[in-house]
Amino acid sequence: MRLSIDKEQFLKALNVTSKAIANKSADPLLANLKLDLNDRGLEVTGTNKEITIQCLVPYRIGEREIIRSAGLGAALINAKLLTEVVRRMDGTELALEVIDDSIAKIDDGRSSFKLNCIKAEAFTDIDLEPNGTILSLGCDEFASLVEQSAFAASTKEQRPILTALNLEANEGILTATATDSARLARKTISIDSDAKFRCNIPAKVCADVTHLFEGSKRLTLAVSDTSVLFLFDNVIVCSRLISGDYPVTRAIIPQTFNYYLEVNAQELLAAMSRASLLSAERDYVVKLSMAEDEVQVSARSEQSGSALESIQTFQFTGERLDVSFNSLFVIDAIKALKAEDVRVCFQAEMKPFVVLNPKDDSVIELITPMRTY
Amino acid sequence: MRLSIDKEQFLKALNVTSKAIANKSADPLLANLKLDLNDRGLEVTGTNKEITIQCLVPYRIGEREIIRSAGLGAALINAKLLTEVVRRMDGTELALEVIDDSIAKIDDGRSSFKLNCIKAEAFTDIDLEPNGTILSLGCDEFASLVEQSAFAASTKEQRPILTALNLEANEGILTATATDSARLARKTISIDSDAKFRCNIPAKVCADVTHLFEGSKRLTLAVSDTSVLFLFDNVIVCSRLISGDYPVTRAIIPQTFNYYLEVNAQELLAAMSRASLLSAERDYVVKLSMAEDEVQVSARSEQSGSALESIQTFQFTGERLDVSFNSLFVIDAIKALKAEDVRVCFQAEMKPFVVLNPKDDSVIELITPMRTY
Numbered sequence: 001m002r003l004s005i006d007k008e009q010f011l012k013a014l015n016v017t018s019k020a021i022a023n024k025s026a027d028p029l030l031a032n033l034k035l036d037l038n039d040r041g042l043e044v045t046g047t048n049k050e051i052t053i054q055c056l057v058p059y060r061i062g063e064r065e066i067i068r069s070a071g072l073g074a075a076l077i078n079a080k081l082l083t084e085v086v087r088r089m090d091g092t093e094l095a096l097e098v099i100d101d102s103i104a105k106i107d108d109g110r111s112s113f114k115l116n117c118i119k120a121e122a123f124t125d126i127d128l129e130p131n132g133t134i135l136s137l138g139c140d141e142f143a144s145l146v147e148q149s150a151f152a153a154s155t156k157e158q159r160p161i162l163t164a165l166n167l168e169a170n171e172g173i174l175t176a177t178a179t180d181s182a183r184l185a186r187k188t189i190s191i192d193s194d195a196k197f198r199c200n201i202p203a204k205v206c207a208d209v210t211h212l213f214e215g216s217k218r219l220t221l222a223v224s225d226t227s228v229l230f231l232f233d234n235v236i237v238c239s240r241l242i243s244g245d246y247p248v249t250r251a252i253i254p255q256t257f258n259y260y261l262e263v264n265a266q267e268l269l270a271a272m273s274r275a276s277l278l279s280a281e282r283d284y285v286v287k288l289s290m291a292e293d294e295v296q297v298s299a300r301s302e303q304s305g306s307a308l309e310s311i312q313t314f315q316f317t318g319e320r321l322d323v324s325f326n327s328l329f330v331i332d333a334i335k336a337l338k339a340e341d342v343r344v345c346f347q348a349e350m351k352p353f354v355v356l357n358p359k360d361d362s363v364i365e366l367i368t369p370m371r372t373y
Numbered sequence: 374m375r376l377s378i379d380k381e382q383f384l385k386a387l388n389v390t391s392k393a394i395a396n397k398s399a400d401p402l403l404a405n406l407k408l409d410l411n412d413r414g415l416e417v418t419g420t421n422k423e424i425t426i427q428c429l430v431p432y433r434i435g436e437r438e439i440i441r442s443a444g445l446g447a448a449l450i451n452a453k454l455l456t457e458v459v460r461r462m463d464g465t466e467l468a469l470e471v472i473d474d475s476i477a478k479i480d481d482g483r484s485s486f487k488l489n490c491i492k493a494e495a496f497t498d499i500d501l502e503p504n505g506t507i508l509s510l511g512c513d514e515f516a517s518l519v520e521q522s523a524f525a526a527s528t529k530e531q532r533p534i535l536t537a538l539n540l541e542a543n544e545g546i547l548t549a550t551a552t553d554s555a556r557l558a559r560k561t562i563s564i565d566s567d568a569k570f571r572c573n574i575p576a577k578v579c580a581d582v583t584h585l586f587e588g589s590k591r592l593t594l595a596v597s598d599t600s601v602l603f604l605f606d607n608v609i610v611c612s613r614l615i616s617g618d619y620p621v622t623r624a625i626i627p628q629t630f631n632y633y634l635e636v637n638a639q640e641l642l643a644a645m646s647r648a649s650l651l652s653a654e655r656d657y658v659v660k661l662s663m664a665e666d667e668v669q670v671s672a673r674s675e676q677s678g679s680a681l682e683s684i685q686t687f688q689f690t691g692e693r694l695d696v697s698f699n700s701l702f703v704i705d706a707i708k709a710l711k712a713e714d715v716r717v718c719f720q721a722e723m724k725p726f727v728v729l730n731p732k733d734d735s736v737i738e739l740i741t742p743m744r745t746y
Contacts, residue, residue, distance in 0.1 A: 081650060081677055088647045103678065110685070111647055115678040274461045274484055277454060304454055305476065305488040312483070 001037050001073030001098040005057065006066045007091060007108075013044040013055040014083040016212055016235060020046035020053040021079040032076035034123050035096075035104075042067060045126075046079055051205055052126045053212075056234040074120035077104050085113050128236050132224030135169055135195040139219045139232060143210040145176045148187040148336045148363045153203035154180035164200035166246040167223075169193070177249055178203055183329045184249055184366040185336060197223045200242040209237050253366055254352065257345040259318030261290055262358065263311060265334050265342045268297075271309035275299040276327040278307040285370050286327040288344075291320045299327075323349055324372040330355065333365035374410045374446030374471040378430065379439045380464060380481075386417040386428040387456040389585055389608060393419035393426040394452040405449035407496050408469075415440060418499075419452055424578055425499045426585075429607040447493035450477050458486050501609050505597030508542055508568040512592045512605060516583040518549045521560040521709045521736050526576035527553035537573035539619040540596075542566070550622055551576055556702045557622055557739040558709065570596045573615040582610050626739055627725065630718035632691030634663055635731065636684060638707050638715045641670075644682035648672040649700040651680040658743050659700040661717075664693045672700075696722055697745040703728065706738035 017033055025031060025048060034045040041058040059067045075098045082104075086094065091108025098104050104117045146165065154162035159181075166177040175188045209230050213219075222229040223241075230237040276284040279299040286299045295314045300306035323346060334342055339357035346353045355365040390406055398404060398421060407418040414431040432440045448471045455477075459467065464481025471477050477490045519538065527535035532554075539550040548561045582603050586592075595602040596614075603610040649657040652672040659672045668687045673679035696719060707715055712730035719726045728738040 078677065084650050085647070085680075088643070088650070090643070110683055111644070112681045113651070113678065114680075116676070270461070270463070271484070274458070277457050277461070278486070303489070304451070305486065307458075307487075308485045310483055 001035065001075060001096070002071040003037055003042065003067055003069045003097075004093055004095045005042065005068075006064075007086065007089065007094050009057050009061070009066050010042075010094065011083070011086050013042070013057045013234075014079070014086055016055045017044045017046035017053045018079045018083050019208065019212065020048055020051050020237075022048040029076070029118070029122055031078055031080070032118060032123070033079040033082060034074065034076050034120055036074040036120065037067075037069060037072050039072075045123075047124075047126055050202070050240055051208075052128070052236075052238040054128055054236045054238075058234065073098060075101065075104055076118040076120055076123055077115055078117075081115060082106075085115070126238060128229065128238055130220065130222035130229050130231065132222055133169075133195050133197040135174070135191065135193050135197075135221045135223070137174070137189075137191055137193075137219055137221070139210075139213045139216045141189055142219050142221075143213060145174065145187050145189055146206045146210050148338075149176040149178045149185040150203040150206050151178070151332050151336060152180060152183050152185035152365070153178035156180075160242055161200060161244040161246060163202060163204070164242040164246065165203040165206045166198070166200050168198045169195045171196075177246070179247065179249060181247075182326070182368050183333070184252070185333065185363070186249075186253075186366075187363045189362065198246075199223050199228060200244070200246055201228050201239060202242060205237075205239040212237070252352065253364060254345075254347050254354065257347055257354070259290065259316070259321050259346040261288075261295065261314060261316050261344040261346075262341055263295070263314040263344070265337070265339055267311060267313065268342070269331060269334055271297045271311060272327040272331055275307040275309050278304050279327075280304075282372075283370070284327045285324055285372050287322055287324045287372065289320075289322045290316045290318075292316050318346070321346060321349065323353065323369050325353075325367055325369045329367050333367060336365065337363060374408065374448060374469070375444040376410055376415065376440055376442045376470075377466055377468045378415065378441075379437075380459065380462065380467050382430050382434070382439050383415075383467065384456070384459050386415070386430050386607075387452070387459055389428045390417045390419035390426045391452050391456050392581065392585065393421055393424050393610075395421040402449070402491070402495055402497075404451055404453070405491060405496070406452040406455060407447065407449050407493055409447040409493060410440075410442060410445050411447075412445075418496075420497075420499055423575070423613055424581075425501070425609075425611040427501055427609045427611075431607065446471060448474065448477055449491040449493055449496055450488055451490075454488060458488070499611060501602065501611055503593065503595035503602050503604065505595055506542075506568050506570040508547070508564065508566050508570075508594045508596070510547070510562075510564055510566075510592055510594070512583075512586045512589045514562055515592050516586060518547065518560050518562055519579045519583050521711075522549040522551045522558040523576040523579050524551070524705050524709060525553060525556050525558035525738070526551035529553075533615055534573060534617040534619060536575060536577070537615040537619065538576040538579045539571070539573050541571045542568045544569075550619070552620065552622060555699070555741050556706070557625070558706065558736070559622075559626075559739075560736045562735065571619075572596050572601060573617070573619055574601050574612060575615060578610075578612040585610070625725065626737060627718075627720050627727065630720055630727070632663065632689070632694050632719040634661075634668065634687060634689050634717040634719075635714055636668070636687040636717070638710070638712055640684060640686065641715070642704060642707055644670045644684060645700040645704055648680040648682050651677050652700075653677075655745075656743070657700045658697055658745050660695055660697045660745065662693075662695045663689045663691075665689050691719070694719060694722065696726065696742050698726075698740055698742045702740050706740060709738065710736060 036043040045054040216232040220231040295311040297309040337357040409416040418427040589605040593604040668684040670682040710730040
């Protein structure tokens with residue numbers, strides 16, 4: 001392999017693919033990126049077995065020459081070192097040459113690095129050919145789908161299925177559901193497709209993928225039985241799916257309510273954040289006390305003391321009601337709604353309640369109260 | 374204790390004094406700040422026994438009323454909780470009242486907190502009266518003194534004396550020296566005083582104090598046998614001194630040299646930073662290879678490979694010379710000099726060398742080479 005390459009484009013590919021490299025891995029091979037110069041351009045690939053990211057640096061972007069090649073080939077180079085070396089080099093064009101499958105020489109005229117490298121064949125081949133069900137949608141749409149739902153997934157590995165974002169395409173609707181069993185978030189969007197699938201993608205992968213979009217416009221999902229591919233611009237991300245049946249959640253979302261609170265989102269957020277300082281050691285539990293003429297947020301702990309907050313602008317419909325809950329869950333839910341005002345709908349003191357954006361019924365956030373005091 | 378107080382001024386005092394609070398302490402009392410409303414204003418004090426910080430919030434600043442008092446008194450309140458509560462409160466004026474020596478009520482009209490608190494008498498009294506030798510100097514002067522020397526102190530506790538900044542006032546000169554035994558930094562400034570003292574202040578304390586200066590102009594040092602006081606504006610910082618004799622360092626700074634390198638500081642920094650990526654696991658050692666027509670920086674490791682950097686603008690006087698050293702030490706030294714060009718003076722390959730600002734002889738940075746290859 002011998003080429004000269006535009007530094008910025010090369011660095012971009014290294015940064016993106018390095019996201020798949022684990023900090024520590026039992027398999028030292030996985031600390032490397034695979035560089036493969038072929039007819040399409042320079043393919044850079046990183047993997048941690050759970051997730052694989054490949055980025056193609058093409059020969060040209062429009063009129064601009066990005067790569068000048070003097071010989072195809074491939075090699076494995078330490079991801080962290082290569083990225084850091086390229087990042088710090090001053091030149092705008094770098095010469096890269098692999099000698100005897102064992103040394104990668106990188107030169108910009110002033111700095112000359114010789115990095116130890118490994119034969120490309122040592123790398124496990126990962127299938128990045130799209131197969132299974134294909135769905136194309138806007139990157140922005142997918143990003144909002146993930147942002148408004150994935151946060152509710154569990155981060156604990158006891159029940160792996162709950163660490164997933166459940167994605168279901170059916171009859172022109174794509175639904176994303178996440179739950180850690182104490183709360184649930186669901187977002188639906190219309191899709192211009194009759195694709196039909198159900199899959200459980202690690203919620204963290206979904207969030208990480210949206211952070212790689214940058215200026216990308218269109219995303220293609222390819223869902224097979226065991227893996228999902230995300231394709232956008234010159235990037236392919238492949239993730240395993242989480243096996244097992246996702247819990248049936250439709251039935252647990254209540255349809256009728258007895259109490260309604262409408263309140264300014266920022267005011268409620270600020271009051272809960274302040275009050276929950278006093279219950280940090282008790283799961284940040286706060287109590288929301290509602291009546292038609294007064295809404296208060298309170299918290300207390302033996303150790304620290306107590307807090308009482310008055311909400312100034314609100315509208316409450318129903319009998320007097322006290323509900324206690326983990327304030328972090330409600331804060332997450334309100335932030336995900338991205339609404340000026342939120343509506344909170346209750347059935348009863350100890351029944352799950354729902355947080356909504358009154359102007360957008362595509363998102364629903366469900367939270368289970370906590371027994372307290 | 375009962376008062377109303379300007380929120381911003383109160384928060385500033387809490388932030389400054391909280392810097393003395395250890396994250397974890399064997400003595401739970403030390404998690405508290407002491408609030409003492411007396412004739413001078415509200416004195417806020419925090420301590421971790423090594424260092425004590427006191428900040429006075431006065432009744433008035435110029436024409437502006439900062440505190441309205443309805444009753445003097447004192448109490449201990451958890452530092453972290455109090456600071457966080459005050460920081461998040463919306464009001465610009467807070468009412469603070471201590472009830473029965475056990476509850477501190479804080480109210481801004483919207484939020485009402487009751488924080489558990491403790492009798493002020495539980496706190497160990499720390500003497501903050503200035504005594505011993507007094508020296509007054511500009512805060513900027515002291516900050517530059519510390520910035521250009523304290524980084525060379527040891528961060529390891531094996532030889533506590535080496536964690537100190539050695540401060541010596543004599544015949545109108547104040548000298549700061551720090552060494553971790555592999556490198557040494559010394560800065561001198563003129564002082565308008567005949568004060569005479571020698572003391573060993575924890576280097577970290579000196580650096581921390583300069584970060585508290587903000588807009589302060591004048592600093593008063595009060596050096597006694599066992600402690601030092603820093604007084605500026607409404608703040609007093611008291612630190613214990615490190616006992617023991619500071620190593621005699623005057624004799625180890627060479628006075629004559631055989632080789633001189635003058636080089637652009639930024640270029641040398643960039644070259645060393647890049648090259649040392651290849652020797653991260655070997656104390657970041659790099660080799661500087663100098664001749665009259667060529668200066669190069671190189672590094673290598675079995676594991677990673679090698680780097681070779683050409684320095685473009687330089688002037689070297691002397692025979693051909695190779696010197697290897699921990700690049701982090703030279704990077705620290707060059708940064709501390711704050712010079713466009715630096716001069717590096719060598720005696721021989723394995724003798725300590727000196728890094729200087731050719732335009733400022735008040736600072737000297739000495740570094741011991743490493744044997745390598």
